[in-house]
Amino acid sequence: MNDVSHAPVAAPVKAGGAFFVETVTWVQHWTESLFSFRTTRDPGLRFASGQFVMVGLVKEEDGKPLVRAYSIASPSWHEELEFYSIKVADGPLTSRLQKIRVGDEVLIGRKPTGTLVLDGLKPGKRLYMLGTGTGLAPWLSLVRDPEVYERFDEVIVTHTVREVADLNYRELLSGALAEDEILGELIRPKLKYYPTVTREPFQTEGRITDLIASGQMFRDLGTPPFDPAVDRVMLCGGPSVLADLKQQLLDLGYEEGSIAAPGDFVLERAFVET
CATH class of the missing domain: 2.40.30.10 (Translation factors)
Structure with missing residues (x-):
């Protein structure tokens, strides 16, 4: 966020x-x-x-x-x-x-807070972290937390940006983490990174909502479509894409979670550029 x-x-x-x-x-x-x-x-x-x-x-x-x-x-x-x-x-x-x-x-x-924490989610098999722009930030924290890999069999980070140059941390997520001396053995078999670009030619082009709706994201990743029985989702990014992603999940029967009442997905709402 x-x-x-x-x-x-x-x-x-x-x-x-x-x-x-x-x-x-x-x-x-x-x-x-x-x-x-x-x-x-x-x-x-x-x-x-x-x-x-x-x-x-x-x-x-x-x-x-x-x-x-x-x-x-x-x-x-x-x-x-x-x-x-x-x-x-x-x-x-x-x-x-x-x-x-x-x-x-x-x-x-002095007082950290926020809803993008593991305790806001029910147990599951896969964890999807869907981020746009600087909404990648919380995933950079979570993807380096051993507890994430203890709780989930697969961890998928998506990062959607306008231009290829905006895919910051690409090197870290696409390879460096898997080679980390301390965490690499834990991360390597579980982490998948899925970058997408909306305004320039790239290996994967398009808004993440469209790639989900068409099934392209799942085909590219080799994973089945979202299933609220096993897939957990975290959302962070601009307000319009968050609203659309949330609706996609609700339409599939997902329930929003919180620390007080863990659910199938969580998101951060506020987004102000200052």
């Missing part, structure tokens, strides 16, 4: 208050509109893979924080925090956040 947010919020910063102050350790500019960054992680921050936190900067004019929700792209066990973001030239936050450098400080909220 990156760019999956409530509107920016400004509130007084208090020592020991709502935020940790963390240091930027790595910045990667993928394209003119997409970047990632990592920060240090306070030992007191605990989160489940797939959750989001508020991330932001202190406003220079009044010393108050400007923050928005970002999915944590690193797994819950990692010593650093990673985030994946769009760049908005006149966005209240990302117009500034995209300029951060190693050594700069950012605000990280």
Whole structure:
């Protein structure tokens, strides 16, 4: 759920208050509109893979924080925090956040939350994580969590973008994870990565909803069509595609889940580009 947010919020910063102050350790500019960054992680921050936190900067004019929700792209066990973001030239936050450098400080909220967690799903055989744009972020966390592979026999990550250059993390998902010294043996036989592009020629072209409706996705993956008895689904991305994906699942008899009442699929709703 990156760019999956409530509107920016400004509130007084208090020592020991709502935020940790963390240091930027790595910045990667993928394209003119997409970047990632990592920060240090306070030992007191605990989160489940797939959750989001508020991330932001202190406003220079009044010393108050400007923050928005970002999915944590690193797994819950990692010593650093990673985030994946769009760049908005006149966005209240990302117009500034995209300029951060190693050594700069950012605000990280103390209370992770979100619905894209394993505990929101009933047991199943396959886990599909369907993401568009920076909605890939929570999958980057979950796909590196051993518990995912303990719970499911197959793990499928889809990433739909407009242009091929937007398929960030493609190398990680298509091969590097399977070769990881620690997790590779667990990941290799179970993980499938399915990138699709909507506005340029690519090996798989089209909106993920259309590829599901036509059955093309399942033929490409070598998996049977969605079955609520065995297939679990997580959704994250733009509001229009989320609405369509949700309706597709409901039409198949899927039930939306939550931590309080686990179901067949879960999704993050809010999506604001700032």
